[in-house]
Amino acid sequence: MVKLKFSKKTLRRGLQYTAMVLFVLTLITPQFIATIDAQEPKYFFKITNLLRPPPRSEMIDLMKEEFAKIGIDYDCEIVESAVFSGHQKQAYFYGKTYEEGGADMTVSKNGWQRLEPGVGYGFYFYSGFKARYMKGSEHAVQCRWYNPRFDKLFETMNTETDFEKRKMMVSEMGEIVEDELPKFILWFEIHAIPTIAELTDFEPIWGGLIEYYRSLAFAKIKGKTEADDVTFIMAQSSKIDYASPFWATGVLNSPFINLAYDMLVDLDQTTKPIPALAKSWDISEDGLKYTFYLHDDVYWHDGTKFTSEDVKWSLETYMHPDIKYMYANIAKFPVKSMETPDDYTLVINLEKPHIPLLARLAYLPIQSKQLWEGVEVKDMMGHENAMEPCGTGPFKVVNWEREEYIELASNDNWYGGCPFIDHLVIKFIPESSTALSALETGEVHMLQWYYTSDIMGELDRIDEDPRFQVFKYPSGATEVFTINNENPNLDDYYVRKAINHIIPREHICEDILMGYGEPAGQLFPSTHWAYNPNIKPAEYNVTLAREYMEKAGYNFELLEPQEIPKSTDYTPLLAVGIVGFGVGSGLTYGFLRKRKI
Amino acid sequence: MIFSIASITFFIINLMPGDPVDFYLAQGGAEYFDPELIQKLRIEMNLDKPLWVRYIIWIGKVIRLDLGYSFVSREKVADIIQRVIWNTIQLVIASLTLAIIVGLFLGVISAVNRYSMRDYLSRVVSIFGISMPSFWLGIMAIRILSVSLGWFPSQGLSTFTTTEVSFIEAFRDRLMHIILPAAILSTHPLCRISRMTRSSMLDVLEQDYVTTARAKGLKERIVIYKHALRNALLPVVTTIGLEIARLVGGAVIIETVFAWPGIGRCLVAATFSRDYPLIMGTVIVLALVIVLTNLITDITYSFLDPRIKR
Numbered sequence: 091m092v093k094l095k096f097s098k099k100t101l102r103r104g105l106q107y108t109a110m111v112l113f114v115l116t117l118i119t120p121q122f123i124a125t126i127d128a129q130e131p132k133y134f135f136k137i138t139n140l141l142r143p144p145p146r147s148e149m150i151d152l153m154k155e156e157f158a159k160i161g162i163d164y165d166c167e168i169v170e171s172a173v174f175s176g177h178q179k180q181a182y183f184y185g186k187t188y189e190e191g192g193a194d195m196t197v198s199k200n201g202w203q204r205l206e207p208g209v210g211y212g213f214y215f216y217s218g219f220k221a222r223y224m225k226g227s228e229h230a231v232q233c234r235w236y237n238p239r240f241d242k243l244f245e246t247m248n249t250e251t252d253f254e255k256r257k258m259m260v261s262e263m264g265e266i267v268e269d270e271l272p273k274f275i276l277w278f279e280i281h282a283i284p285t286i287a288e289l290t291d292f293e294p295i296w297g298g299l300i301e302y303y304r305s306l307a308f309a310k311i312k313g314k315t316e317a318d319d320v321t322f323i324m325a326q327s328s329k330i331d332y333a334s335p336f337w338a339t340g341v342l343n344s345p346f347i348n349l350a351y352d353m354l355v356d357l358d359q360t361t362k363p364i365p366a367l368a369k370s371w372d373i374s375e376d377g378l379k380y381t382f383y384l385h386d387d388v389y390w391h392d393g394t395k396f397t398s399e400d401v402k403w404s405l406e407t408y409m410h411p412d413i414k415y416m417y418a419n420i421a422k423f424p425v426k427s428m429e430t431p432d433d434y435t436l437v438i439n440l441e442k443p444h445i446p447l448l449a450r451l452a453y454l455p456i457q458s459k460q461l462w463e464g465v466e467v468k469d470m471m472g473h474e475n476a477m478e479p480c481g482t483g484p485f486k487v488v489n490w491e492r493e494e495y496i497e498l499a500s501n502d503n504w505y506g507g508c509p510f511i512d513h514l515v516i517k518f519i520p521e522s523s524t525a526l527s528a529l530e531t532g533e534v535h536m537l538q539w540y541y542t543s544d545i546m547g548e549l550d551r552i553d554e555d556p557r558f559q560v561f562k563y564p565s566g567a568t569e570v571f572t573i574n575n576e577n578p579n580l581d582d583y584y585v586r587k588a589i590n591h592i593i594p595r596e597h598i599c600e601d602i603l604m605g606y607g608e609p610a611g612q613l614f615p616s617t618h619w620a621y622n623p624n625i626k627p628a629e630y631n632v633t634l635a636r637e638y639m640e641k642a643g644y645n646f647e648l649l650e651p652q653e654i655p656k657s658t659d660y661t662p663l664l665a666v667g668i669v670g671f672g673v674g675s676g677l678t679y680g681f682l683r684k685r686k687i
Numbered sequence: 688m689i690f691s692i693a694s695i696t697f698f699i700i701n702l703m704p705g706d707p708v709d710f711y712l713a714q715g716g717a718e719y720f721d722p723e724l725i726q727k728l729r730i731e732m733n734l735d736k737p738l739w740v741r742y743i744i745w746i747g748k749v750i751r752l753d754l755g756y757s758f759v760s761r762e763k764v765a766d767i768i769q770r771v772i773w774n775t776i777q778l779v780i781a782s783l784t785l786a787i788i789v790g791l792f793l794g795v796i797s798a799v800n801r802y803s804m805r806d807y808l809s810r811v812v813s814i815f816g817i818s819m820p821s822f823w824l825g826i827m828a829i830r831i832l833s834v835s836l837g838w839f840p841s842q843g844l845s846t847f848t849t850t851e852v853s854f855i856e857a858f859r860d861r862l863m864h865i866i867l868p869a870a871i872l873s874t875h876p877l878c879r880i881s882r883m884t885r886s887s888m889l890d891v892l893e894q895d896y897v898t899t900a901r902a903k904g905l906k907e908r909i910v911i912y913k914h915a916l917r918n919a920l921l922p923v924v925t926t927i928g929l930e931i932a933r934l935v936g937g938a939v940i941i942e943t944v945f946a947w948p949g950i951g952r953c954l955v956a957a958t959f960s961r962d963y964p965l966i967m968g969t970v971i972v973l974a975l976v977i978v979l980t981n982l983i984t985d986i987t988y989s990f991l992d993p994r995i996k997r
Contacts, residue, residue, distance in 0.1 A: 493771055520946060533841060
């Protein structure tokens, strides 16, 4: 063992050197950072994109060329989901632009799948007119766009009991959005579920992100009979972390929740409520009293009988302040009281009419009261009951290998009839190409939709292979550019109009999404009751877009071909309102000049 | 040592942009933004406190061997690690065994037949193995060996079955599943060990005692494996010691590609979900493994080289 010995002199000198280095560093660091900042080119806006699906980044690269035609230069940043959401939060709550730590424009999905249009519109467009006067208030406003007429329509719509009137209101809201463009609606996503060719009677619900797989309860396998022991394995990209809906945080856990649990009501393709645990219901004239008549032959997976008390208790728990996760946000309705006149009747009394109630109930899995008897709500999280899911759904959990798979067995007692598939296994395979290989080797029988964007290029090959089939379904999500209207460049009606016409929707859907997308101009697809036939996707038109840019006060001039100046060269010009851009190989240089008003 | 690694990691992880609450929001979708909810979650996870307070709380718990609860699944971090670490150990042991046996063998062949066709071939293989990224090798191996040829299963720990299987059947199944990931994980260490063995053997083969051994009329095989290899092993053991650390690191990628439920995959998932307690727990365990390996390597020296014992 060598002992290190330092003389006092060496030590002192060492300290002196360290202090000097630190001193110099403190002096130069701010300058250094400032230089880097100065070199950062200024853009018209910055797009924040998620790390995962490749088609989005390809689309953004492609559009750069298109946007240059109207003199707009943007930059794109690709980040992972936690960072992405952080940017969004800053933008939604405080209206911060990218420069201030928020976002200018994000590429995201707006899921309308199970949402009543009123709720959907509220989530995605609701400007919260009052919030305008409370800037900095903690009020999430997705687009930071303010329109009192829209807000008024939204508020009356949620209490309007007349269906026709509501339909007109939705149409009007759609038209306001089409005209004012608080966000750009891009396309309806199409999801692909590759599976084995033998699977029949599988009909995923139109537009369900998480409900697709519930149809497996009715699916059959060619060449097998009821007497056979049928095992069906499905690949899922992330593992299941929590079995209880009380603290499910994401959609990826939900396929399992939708197989093991039942809801009070269900929704059909057009988001019309249809019976589930409740076989029928009455709504009072004034829309304040909902009476649900429940099935009397439903059993929990542990064999106990399902009653109206379970429903009452589940809904109360979802609304409990100690439940803080995803479903807690859905269970927000103005409930005055809940009564259970008998074991199979439930009455919900509301403080004011709330039309989205049924749609929201279709989202909330009902849980067993008996199972949780004596457990305080605050102790539920991490409780052992939560790790042993017990629902009323078509499949029950028999084995849950936390890191590998979850095994579900058919529920003989299910009120919809015993499923044909005896063992349904959800296997956790994070890597898309591995999952596809596993399908090809026969180790799994179905891939969930979540892999679609990663394996798009392979899907045609899989579809042509006689061993497989690919189910293609318009998903419950619409792809959008969410814009922060507090960005000074985007807060211009005509600029937004111009951008809307320069997005090549058709081209993107055909070439980049390889047909797994359909151009959209509104949130709801044609099969939805709230669809407005008058709203068409904006056509791609450069001339029109340029006209709009000119209306916005940008004087568009194309100069003779010349070298693109370095980014720093035109940065100071921005101060007087000039934005530079480069086109193609860097031979052309044009610029936009804001007209003096 | 472990303490400082853990502290540095704590700060790096906490300074990363985005926090667990942001991840929740990203998962749930934009419609679930609710300031009240966000605040509640932040308080529950102690995220409302300043960094140094969180650090003190955390370090206090770690000293008491309490790794805390996962933010995502609400399970004890120690339980999660306990569940996955055995899978990683299996994988690492399998690939290390493969790497040592094949690596030493290739290295010796290379050194003995210096500048021959075998030597060149083994060196080309080594260079190829070191240069290719393991995730690419992994995907290629799956495409060729399991999809096209159907020799091995493509992913996972075992084949799902509802019927009872005998112990031998289960063992065989596990073995088939481990071959591909272990082989791919072992490529880098294998090549490094083979290169190190070659150069070290070349040195030793020129020593006088090897000539003496040959002069005594010993068989060539005994000269090479007993006299030369044993003396050439010392630097190789150092390499192996270092390689174990790399193997554990490489497992992060291989486990994700092959859906192998080990500590590496757990770490990747935890990082994306900003599950701070789980990340920290995994890092501490990995650091512990690496420190222990180095200790074992040092102890092994004394067996190989009696001079060090003194």
